[in-house]
Amino acid sequence: MNDVFIKSVAVCCPVQKILDQFALQGGDVDKTLIPAGMRRRTSLTTKIAITAAKQACNEAEVDTGKLPSVFASLGGEIQVTDALCRMLPDADELLSPTQFHNSVHNTTAGYWGILTHCQAATSAIAAVDDTFAMGLLEAWSQLQQTAGDILLVCYDEQWPQYLAPPIGQVAFACAFVLSTDSGGTSIRCTIPRVEPQYQNKDKTVWERLVKQAPAAAAIPLIQTFYNKKQMNLIPLNISGGIWCTHIDTDY
């Protein structure tokens, strides 16, 4: 079994208060990282995801042209889909072809490939409350066949509040470069699994945010990466069976 290490982490969230509250290093969409043409054609969800992805790759100094990737999001292009759904009751409305192909769940993955000229495999996954946990599991299992690096991006934008409130009250994206190579300052994470004995003592503020911004489920793992602290169990979701990874800094 290959060990999996976290090489870098990046966060993109337009709400500074949330970044401050959880002591997260990050900011709003970085326009310098996305060419103007692509910025015009893409939604907020793709822009926050690409900002976080680019920053994580820059920090890890990986070759994005060869990097496989996993894009995990509960709702993906929800605003694009919403706009199209609003046109459907009118038989005379003509849908925009660009909006249509931008409504697929792997839109961000597709633009990421175009931006980085990367022909490696990319996946777009979704798992409601377990989206981050399943994204990490998918990336982890990909690294069992391929020694190397992989990009994991987890994100959701602001949603219309008639869909599934409070999901989508806050836009939040994060990205990780994971690797089988321990190099530099990375930390090792074990295979994600359900830990029946896991109990979170101090979770209310974080849980409230995760209900609004599913990708914020990654915050405990991000904080552990910053602090390089030995911690037994890091939760990856907030409800149902709790998926956890063990973090190990002594190797």
Next chain:
Amino acid sequence: MVELVKSIKPVSITAYSSISGCGLGNQALFETLKENKSSLAELELFEIPFSTYVGEIKEDLPGIKTELEIYNSRNSRVALAALNHTASGLREALEVAKSKYGSHRVGVIIGTSTSGLYETESAYGVLLKQGNMPDDFHFVTRHAYQATGRFLQLELGLTGPCYAISSACSSGAKAIAAGHRLIDSGVCDAVLVGGVDTLCRLTLRGFKSLDLVAKQPCTPMDKDRKGISIGEAAGLLLLEKISRDNSMPKLLAVGESSDAHHMSTPHPEGKGAVLAMQSALQLAGVKAELIDYLNLHATATKINDKVESKAVQQVFSDQLRCSGTKGVTGHTLGAAGALEAIIALITLQHQFIPGTHGLELLDDDCNLQVVKDSQSKQSVNYAMSNSFGFGGNNASIIFAL
């Protein structure tokens, strides 16, 4: 940087089941393919402002049990029909796997492009009229991408990993790839994988906006092809750790790649498609000459078929028999990768090669051995299936007896 070492062990396919415009069950699919008969007909499920042929499921679908009513969508009912089809032995095989390995060791990974969007579309009609969604609107359990996978997991009482892959028309094939990896990496002992997609207004009108929908039933690889015919389907497969019982067909590998070119137009030289096929062969440890049959993605749009022809020729020269089956089933989008994987398995099981319904005169750009009429009594030991989706997302699967 560590040297790239890519390998994966084969897994067994213990059971598989399907439903499509061809009917319920693998036998119905086999017989329609054998007769090379099209299931395409004018759309009846709902109204759209233009006429088109679709592969629509006409069977009565089973109901969802009361406890899981919030998961009730056409997508879930179509999946349940395939799951429950007794002759396939799928549900029974899942029960066996559950007791053999434990419910937490069995995963569920379902590919879909639009999940329960069909129900959401109706809810938007209410929203626009009344200003709020109807009371029975359940976005997370009906429309969210994972909804159908979660429904199957709950229906079967499984507790392992469960997620959706949604990469447009490669979703079903990528779900098979993800399930394969979960077994190979020791996370699961068995995984229910596949693809489920159902007809909806957004997809039909969206493809129409791209000018890709044919007025008549689609004609893959034909010189005069006019675009796609959309279909709906569920294709479900149970992958398991390889057992001593060698009679089960094996999944050898899924090769995956990206075009990195355009969101809805393939790379003009088929670079991504070539990479996916080559990667599948490399991962499987199989030489191109060994493949006996390729189920083409062949959507019947001008550009897609042209690019796929070029790509297949680069990898296999003109030595490989192939066919496109979307003239029979329609393009079942997120389910296509799984449905056509099942078609590839049927070629192994029945030692036959499907034809290409609608093909009259092969396109000059296509220098492949495209089989027109189905052929029985063939020798098929290795079969491959291609799936390519929006975003330039490609997957090629290899199965062996």
